Amino acid sequence: MARADLPPLKSHSADFERLFGYSVGFFGVWVAHLGRHMGLLERLAGNPMSITELVSAAKLHPRAVEAWCSAAIAYGLVSKKKGKMRLKPRMKAMLLDRKNPDYLGGQFSYLALRSLEYGAFEGLFKSGKTREMSSSLGAIEQATDWDHYAFLTAVRREKNLRQLLSKGCRLLDVGCGTGSLLAKMHSEYEKSSFVGIDPSGKAVARARGIAKVKPIKIIKQAAESMTFEDEFDLVYLGESLYAARDKERVVSNCRRALKNGGTIAIVEGLLPESNLQSDGNRLIMGMQLDFALQGYRFMTEREVAKLLIKFSRVRFEDLGGSVYLVTAGK
Ligand SMILES: C[S@@+](CC[C@H](N)C(=O)[O-])C[C@H]1O[C@@H](n2cnc3c(N)ncnc32)[C@H](O)[C@@H]1O
Structure with a gap:
C-alpha cells in the first residue's frame, strides 16, 4: 500500500479513539506488571532515583530498564523531576499496596501472566479444546488478593x-x-x-x-x-x-x-x-474469554x-x- 493510501492515524471518531486505547492499554498492563515483577516500582517507591541508580540497585539490564522507565513515565506510572524518578504515594497505593481498596496491581499481573497462555485460544476456537491454567497459582494469588x-x-x-x-x-x-x-x-x-x-x-x-x-x-x-x-x-x-x-x-x-x-x-x-455494553462491565465481558479457555x-x-x-x-x-x-x- 502506498503511503498516501494509509488511513489517517488521527481520526475524530470516538470509536477509533476507543479502539486505539485498547492497544495502549495492552502495554499499560505489561508496564505495570513488569514494574512490579522486576521490583522497579518498589525501588522507586522508596527513594527517587536516576535511571543509572535504578539499574544498579535492581541489578538488571540497562537497555531493558531504560525502555521500561521511559514507558512508565509516558504511561504516568512514575514521575521524573531533575533527572530522578519516583513513584507517587497514590500510584504506590494502586500498584503495590495489596490492602488498599484501590489496589489494581494484582489484576495487572494476573492479566499479564494469563496472557502467556493465550496461544491456546486457537485450539478452543477450532476444536473446543479447553486448558487448565498452568501459570496458575501465582496468577490466581495476584488476582484474589483484592x-x-x-x-x-x-x-x-x-x-x-x-x-x-x-x-x-x-x-x-x-x-x-x-x-x-x-x-x-x-x-x-x-x-x-x-x-x-x-x-x-x-x-x-x-x-x-x-x-x-x-x-x-x-x-x-x-x-x-x-x-x-x-x-x-x-x-x-x-x-x-x-x-x-x-x-x-x-x-x-x-x-x-x-x-x-x-x-x-x-x-x-x-x-x-443487562447493560452488557456499558464501560463498567467491559472487564468481566472480556474476561469471559479467559474463563472459556479454562x-x-x-x-x-x-x-x-x-x-x-x-x-x-x-x-x-x-x-x-x-x-x-x-x-x-x-
Ligand atoms: C480462582 S481459585 C480461588 C482460590 C482461593 N479461594 C482464593 O481466593 O485465593 C479457584 C479454586 O477453586 C478450586 N476448585 C476447583 N474446583 C473445585 C471443587 N469442585 N471443589 C472445591 N474447590 C474447587 C481450584 O482448585 C482453585 O484452587
Missing part, C-alpha cells in the same frame, strides 16, 4: 460476623487454593479455627506450607465430596463456585456443613444480566440466587469491578 481484603473489610463492617470471629468460631474455606485467605483471617481472628479444602494437589501443598504453624487444617478434596455436618459458623467460597462441576451439590454440602444460624459467604465475579463461565446473580434457594436472608453486595459478596443464612 477479593480477600474486600471480604475482610466487609466482615469488619458486619457486626455479627465480626463478633463471632473475634470471640472464636469455626470457618470452612471451600476451594481455598493456596490458603492465603485463611492465613489473613488467622492473623486477624486468632481465636477462630479454620479448615480449607481444595482438590488441587499443587494448591494444597502450598496451602499446607502457609498453614504449618497455625491452627489451620488443609484437606485435599473437592467440594462435591465434603461430608461435614453442623460444624461451621461460616463457610466461605472465594472465586471457587464457578469452578465446581456440580454447583447444586456443592451448595447443599456447604449448607449441611453449617450449624443452624450459620452463614455462607460467596465472593464471585458475576456476569451482568472451560468455565461466570454465573449471573439470578443463577446464584437459585442455588441458594434453601437459605434465608440472601444478600448481594457489589464489591466493585463486577465482583460480588453474596451472603445467606442457614
Whole structure:
C-alpha cells in the first residue's frame, strides 16, 4: 500500500479513539506488571532515583530498564523531576499496596501472566479444546488478593460476623487454593479455627506450607465430596463456585456443613444480566474469554440466587469491578 493510501492515524471518531486505547492499554498492563515483577516500582517507591541508580540497585539490564522507565513515565506510572524518578504515594497505593481498596496491581499481573497462555485460544476456537491454567497459582494469588481484603473489610463492617470471629468460631474455606485467605483471617481472628479444602494437589501443598504453624487444617478434596455436618459458623467460597462441576451439590454440602444460624459467604465475579455494553462491565465481558479457555463461565446473580434457594436472608453486595459478596443464612 502506498503511503498516501494509509488511513489517517488521527481520526475524530470516538470509536477509533476507543479502539486505539485498547492497544495502549495492552502495554499499560505489561508496564505495570513488569514494574512490579522486576521490583522497579518498589525501588522507586522508596527513594527517587536516576535511571543509572535504578539499574544498579535492581541489578538488571540497562537497555531493558531504560525502555521500561521511559514507558512508565509516558504511561504516568512514575514521575521524573531533575533527572530522578519516583513513584507517587497514590500510584504506590494502586500498584503495590495489596490492602488498599484501590489496589489494581494484582489484576495487572494476573492479566499479564494469563496472557502467556493465550496461544491456546486457537485450539478452543477450532476444536473446543479447553486448558487448565498452568501459570496458575501465582496468577490466581495476584488476582484474589483484592477479593480477600474486600471480604475482610466487609466482615469488619458486619457486626455479627465480626463478633463471632473475634470471640472464636469455626470457618470452612471451600476451594481455598493456596490458603492465603485463611492465613489473613488467622492473623486477624486468632481465636477462630479454620479448615480449607481444595482438590488441587499443587494448591494444597502450598496451602499446607502457609498453614504449618497455625491452627489451620488443609484437606485435599473437592467440594462435591465434603461430608461435614453442623460444624461451621461460616463457610466461605472465594472465586471457587464457578469452578465446581456440580454447583447444586456443592451448595447443599456447604449448607449441611453449617450449624443452624450459620452463614455462607460467596465472593464471585458475576456476569451482568443487562447493560452488557456499558464501560463498567467491559472487564468481566472480556474476561469471559479467559474463563472459556479454562472451560468455565461466570454465573449471573439470578443463577446464584437459585442455588441458594434453601437459605434465608440472601444478600448481594457489589464489591466493585463486577465482583460480588453474596451472603445467606442457614
Ligand atoms: C480462582 S481459585 C480461588 C482460590 C482461593 N479461594 C482464593 O481466593 O485465593 C479457584 C479454586 O477453586 C478450586 N476448585 C476447583 N474446583 C473445585 C471443587 N469442585 N471443589 C472445591 N474447590 C474447587 C481450584 O482448585 C482453585 O484452587
